[in-house]
Every structure is written in structure tokens, then in C-alpha cells.
Amino acid sequence: MSTPGRGLHGHVLDTLGPAITAGAYPPGSVLRTDELAQRFEVSRSVMREAVRVLESMHLVESRRRVGVTVLPKAAWNVYDPQVIRWRLAGADRPHQLRSLTVLRSAIEPVAAGLAARHATPEQCSQLTERALGMVENSRGHRLEQYLFHDVAFHRIVLTASGNEMFARLGDVVAEVLTGRTHHEVMFADPDPAAVTLHVELAAAIREGDAARAEALTREITAGALQELDILAP
Amino acid sequence: MSTPGRGLHGHVLDTLGPAITAGAYPPGSVLRTDELAQRFEVSRSVMREAVRVLESMHLVESRRRVGVTVLPKAAWNVYDPQVIRWRLAGADRPHQLRSLTVLRSAIEPVAAGLAARHATPEQCSQLTERALGMVENSRGHRLEQYLFHDVAFHRIVLTASGNEMFARLGDVVAEVLTGRTHHEVMFADPDPAAVTLHVELAAAIREGDAARAEALTREITAGALQELDILAP
DNA sequence: GTGACAAATAAGTCTGACTTTTTGGCTCGG
DNA sequence: CCGAGCCAAAAAGTCAGACTTATTTGTCAC
Incomplete structure (x- = not known):
């Protein structure tokens, strides 16, 4: 990577x-x-x-x-991907992970709203494909495959927003999601509610429902924040 | 700078x-x-x-x-302040300015909400001070002084959020606000409604009203976006 | 066609000598 | 005693030239 x-x-x-x-x-x-x-x-x-x-x-x-x-x-240029990786590899990884998750929770809902307006048909089908992949790997400890589709899903949303600043955060989101799966404790299968939200989000974007896409993404990122609070209150 | x-x-x-x-x-x-x-x-x-x-x-x-x-x-590392400056100085300045304004509209409301929870008393008083400065310079073509207080105001909000990723966007916001005043057409005095919103925002943060702070900031950034649409539809 | 080998090319590395700027101390005069 | 100004040391900055290494491309035999 x-x-x-x-x-x-x-x-x-x-x-x-x-x-x-x-x-x-x-x-x-x-x-x-x-x-x-x-x-x-x-x-x-x-x-x-x-x-x-x-x-x-x-x-x-x-x-x-x-x-x-x-x-x-x-x-420091804390947005430099290299700096982010260095810090994630170091001691204040938890603090860093929290900062980045808060950043996600601000960016992604707006990006999803824009994606609902600007996504191409091809991006929409890729999105549903990834959501399907998440559903298929949401059971039976297939965390690695689930992660793969999850990362791809969020990358597509950010790209489809049409805003280059948002698009470039794909790497950051990938780091956060990967970090959560690999380094934090995640024995259990992913939360079924989260999986459903992703499926619904894909649908909302496909249908061009910006408000719903934004709201759904807020729920997703709120879940991610809550997860952090449980692990490190 | x-x-x-x-x-x-x-x-x-x-x-x-x-x-x-x-x-x-x-x-x-x-x-x-x-x-x-x-x-x-x-x-x-x-x-x-x-x-x-x-x-x-x-x-x-x-x-x-x-x-x-x-x-x-x-x-490209589009978050690198140096790269941002280079691009703002170049031909696709309008496009760049729009991307950054959209970024602002995603970040600042969340940052303001966090600021309402975490701002120190000192930051709160600085905030009201800046808001007052904006009011005082909102009439009589004192654009330069108004800009100075406006930039400082938003910087404080971003810093007070307590999130380092948000705090580092202070420079970006400064560039956007400065760019708007200097290079776009701004003969007229600033919109009185915007000035009022800043005063109310300072109050909301001081009172710890996160939801109101977030909503007010959404209005402010929505105004900034609308301004861009008028200038370059 | 394909495989291996050879030559050309541009980045990568090292070394040593030299220049420039800045700082900290020292002297001298008030 | 203190400030202005000067001097010397220190470390980065710059340059030139020789050499190394990886990669590509082309060629030739099979």
C-alpha cells in the first residue's frame, strides 16, 4: 500500500x-x-x-x-499521506485514528450528497456491486474480504462527489478502515446495521436522493465514531 | 503570507x-x-x-x-499548502476556489459544533472580539480590516474544535477568504446577514450550544457557496 | 516469434573543495 | 556598566567531476 x-x-x-x-x-x-x-x-x-x-x-x-x-x-503537514502513515505506525496511533475518523464524519456525508447528484451510471453500478460484496462477506469471519469491498465502496463515493479534495481523502479513509480491522479488536463480524446502511446508501445515490444519501452516511460515520468511544472512551 | x-x-x-x-x-x-x-x-x-x-x-x-x-x-497532494498556493496563483484558480469552498462547507459546521463543546473561555472571548471587529468594519468599504477579523474568527473556530486536522485548515480558509476579497469582485460592503450570523455563532459557541453553532455555520458556508454560484454559475 | 545478451542512457551516489550566512563573543568607547 | 560594532567560527549551501547502477531497448542467434 x-x-x-x-x-x-x-x-x-x-x-x-x-x-x-x-x-x-x-x-x-x-x-x-x-x-x-x-x-x-x-x-x-x-x-x-x-x-x-x-x-x-x-x-x-x-x-x-x-x-x-x-x-x-x-x-506539520498533517494531510500528507506519508506523515499520516508515519503517525499511524507510531505511538499516538489511537489519537490519530480518532482525528481522522472525525474528519471522515465531516467530509463523507457531504461527499455522499454530491455523489447522489453527480455519480455516473457506471459509478452507481460499481457502488451496488461493492455493497453486494459487503453483504456476501458480512458473515463467517471474512473480515479481509469485507474490508476490501468496504474500502472500495467509500473510495467510489468520494470520487463520485466530483470534488478533487474529497477524492484525495480516499487513501485516508482506506487507512482508517484498514487500521480498524487490523489493529483494533474486531473478532466479531461487522455490524449488520452498518451493512444495511451501505446497501441503502448505494440505492440513494443511484436514485439521486442527495438528502437521504447524506443522512445515511451520517449514520454510518456516527457508528464509526461510537465504535471508537467504546474502544477508547 | x-x-x-x-x-x-x-x-x-x-x-x-x-x-x-x-x-x-x-x-x-x-x-x-x-x-x-x-x-x-x-x-x-x-x-x-x-x-x-x-x-x-x-x-x-x-x-x-x-x-x-x-x-x-x-x-497530486492537493492538501499541501504549497500546492494549494501554486494552483491558486494559476489559471484554474476559480475551479480551485470552488473545491476549497465546498471543503469548507463540509468541515466548518462540524468544527463549530465541536468548538461549542471544547472552546476555552479565552477562545470564546477572542471570538466575540473578532465578531465585534467584523461588525465595526462592515460598513464604509473597510474590506481589508473586515477580512482580517473574518480570517482570525474562522481560524479560532477551527482551532477551538480541538481536532488537529481541522485546525490545519485555517490556512486554507484564509486563502479562500483572502482570494474572495482581493481577486473576485467585491466592491460592495459585506452582506449584513453574514455579519449577524458570525455574531450569533460566537454567542452559540460561548453558550456551548453545539447544534445551533453547527446550523449557523452551515448558513455561513451556504452563503459563501451561493456567492460563487452568482459569480461563476 | 522468442529468448538471451549487450549497449546505451539517465538517475543515483560519493567526495572534496569552496562560498555564504548567521551567530556569539570580544573589544572598545561611551 | 552597557551598548555598538567588528571578527572569527560554525554549519548549511553550492558546485564540479568521477563513478555506479538499474532499466530499457535493440539485436542476434535459435
Whole structure:
């Protein structure tokens, strides 16, 4: 799913990125390029490229005569998929998962409403297909297959909204759903009520009923939030 | 407001970034690092750093023996503030402004609801202060001062929501509001109804009335959307 | 046609020397 | 005692050149 370090600078990022986002270096900490290059056993050119990328994510700031300063959390580009992955892999995963779920609950209902207006016939049929897939895998501990269809379903809704900002949140939703299935406790089969809501949502979008699509999605995301509250009150 | 190119690689980005996001190089176009380095009269090291940054924004992809390939719009990190600025400065500014306004209309109502629950007394007083500032500057073509308070107001709401993902959209909202005032036609004073809504919203948050705060914000963002429809139907 | 092998190509990497900016301290004069 | 201004050190920034490596493409034999 993610893109593991391509090239040497990528490997450096795979180590430094998670370390910084995990808070291993408190804000204001100063790193030196040469020292980092030695530590990771790469040339300064490679280390400089890595620092530039971290800088573009606003994780660090490089200043002459000072060094590479770690920036406070408030400055980070928290929408960068790479940063999201790093943070989800770290210690504050639960906190991160909650933030993203709240984001979902704001975005997806509006996206569903727009999808009901703009979805193409092809997108509608794909949607019903995925909903069917969810129904078929909702029993008998077929969590992996269920997840697959669930992710695809939400991706289609976001894309069908016609808004590029919404569409790009497909990866975020995928991370949240995947995280919920894999890392949180989910022994039991998915909630039957949720499955029904997805089927109804597909229908609402197909019929162009924007208000109903929005309301149904609010119920779905409300369920996701409630789930979090049960697990980590 | 933005951060103009620090260092040589920054200057290169200030030219290449807008060019790519403006579509000057169609998706799939191949650039060569050496050629770019010559064109911008910088060393390859500097150009490589610039390419790494563009790569981290998913604007381009660098592959051996092939070159630097421009990626399709669908791959771009459209939430990267830098990318947003580049696109707002380019030709599809209207389209971009609409996408962001729709995003606002999804996020801000939920954020306002959360703010009503979580805002500190200090944030509440700041909010009323800003609302007052908006009222005072709502007449007599004091657009610049009005904008200043408007931006601050929405920033506080997003921050007070307590959700870091929402808080980071403060910059986006600032860009949208600023863009509306500066580049779109706004000879007239701001809509008095909008001003009233902001005052009421500050009150609702202060009183902890989440439902009312959310509803009022929906009215505000609906107004912003309507404004766009009038200007570019 | 297909398989393997060889050549060309552009990114990737490393090294060392040099430049530029910033900061912190030091001196000197008030 | 304190401030202005100057100097030196430190670290990032820049450049040039040589070398490595992966990938593609083309060719040739089978």
C-alpha cells in the first residue's frame, strides 16, 4: 500500500520520519546534517535530499549556522499521506485514528450528497456491486474480504462527489478502515446495521436522493465514531 | 503570507511548481535532471533537491533510465499548502476556489459544533472580539480590516474544535477568504446577514450550544457557496 | 516469434573543495 | 556598566567531476 523507501534517501526517511513524528526529537531539537549523514552511513548529498523532503512536510526547518531544527507538531503537514502513515505506525496511533475518523464524519456525508447528484451510471453500478460484496462477506469471519469491498465502496463515493479534495481523502479513509480491522479488536463480524446502511446508501445515490444519501452516511460515520468511544472512551 | 524560495532550490521550485500545477507539462511528460539544471543555471545537486520535493508532493516521479515524469493531477497532494498556493496563483484558480469552498462547507459546521463543546473561555472571548471587529468594519468599504477579523474568527473556530486536522485548515480558509476579497469582485460592503450570523455563532459557541453553532455555520458556508454560484454559475 | 545478451542512457551516489550566512563573543568607547 | 560594532567560527549551501547502477531497448542467434 505505501511506498517503502526508494533509493537511499528514501531509506533515511523511513527511519527519520517515524522518529520525528513519534516525538523522539522534541520541538526545537537541533540536528546536524553531517552527523546525520554519518549516523545513516550515507553521503551528505543524500542526507540533504532527505532533509529537503522533511522540510517540505514542515517537520523540520533548516537554517544556516544553526542546523536542522525540529518544528512543533502544529506546523506539520498533517494531510500528507506519508506523515499520516508515519503517525499511524507510531505511538499516538489511537489519537490519530480518532482525528481522522472525525474528519471522515465531516467530509463523507457531504461527499455522499454530491455523489447522489453527480455519480455516473457506471459509478452507481460499481457502488451496488461493492455493497453486494459487503453483504456476501458480512458473515463467517471474512473480515479481509469485507474490508476490501468496504474500502472500495467509500473510495467510489468520494470520487463520485466530483470534488478533487474529497477524492484525495480516499487513501485516508482506506487507512482508517484498514487500521480498524487490523489493529483494533474486531473478532466479531461487522455490524449488520452498518451493512444495511451501505446497501441503502448505494440505492440513494443511484436514485439521486442527495438528502437521504447524506443522512445515511451520517449514520454510518456516527457508528464509526461510537465504535471508537467504546474502544477508547 | 507564503514562503518565497529560500535558497536556490527554493527559487527553482517557485518556477517549476506553478508551471507543473498549471498544466504546462502534460501528465506523462518527461524532464531530465541535467537539462533542468542547465535551464535554471544551478548545479545538479540543487536540482536534485528540488526534484525530491516535487516528488514528495507527488507532482512528479523520478525513475532511473527514464527521467522525471510528470504525474497526473489525480496523484497530486492537493492538501499541501504549497500546492494549494501554486494552483491558486494559476489559471484554474476559480475551479480551485470552488473545491476549497465546498471543503469548507463540509468541515466548518462540524468544527463549530465541536468548538461549542471544547472552546476555552479565552477562545470564546477572542471570538466575540473578532465578531465585534467584523461588525465595526462592515460598513464604509473597510474590506481589508473586515477580512482580517473574518480570517482570525474562522481560524479560532477551527482551532477551538480541538481536532488537529481541522485546525490545519485555517490556512486554507484564509486563502479562500483572502482570494474572495482581493481577486473576485467585491466592491460592495459585506452582506449584513453574514455579519449577524458570525455574531450569533460566537454567542452559540460561548453558550456551548453545539447544534445551533453547527446550523449557523452551515448558513455561513451556504452563503459563501451561493456567492460563487452568482459569480461563476 | 522468442529468448538471451549487450549497449546505451539517465538517475543515483560519493567526495572534496569552496562560498555564504548567521551567530556569539570580544573589544572598545561611551 | 552597557551598548555598538567588528571578527572569527560554525554549519548549511553550492558546485564540479568521477563513478555506479538499474532499466530499457535493440539485436542476434535459435
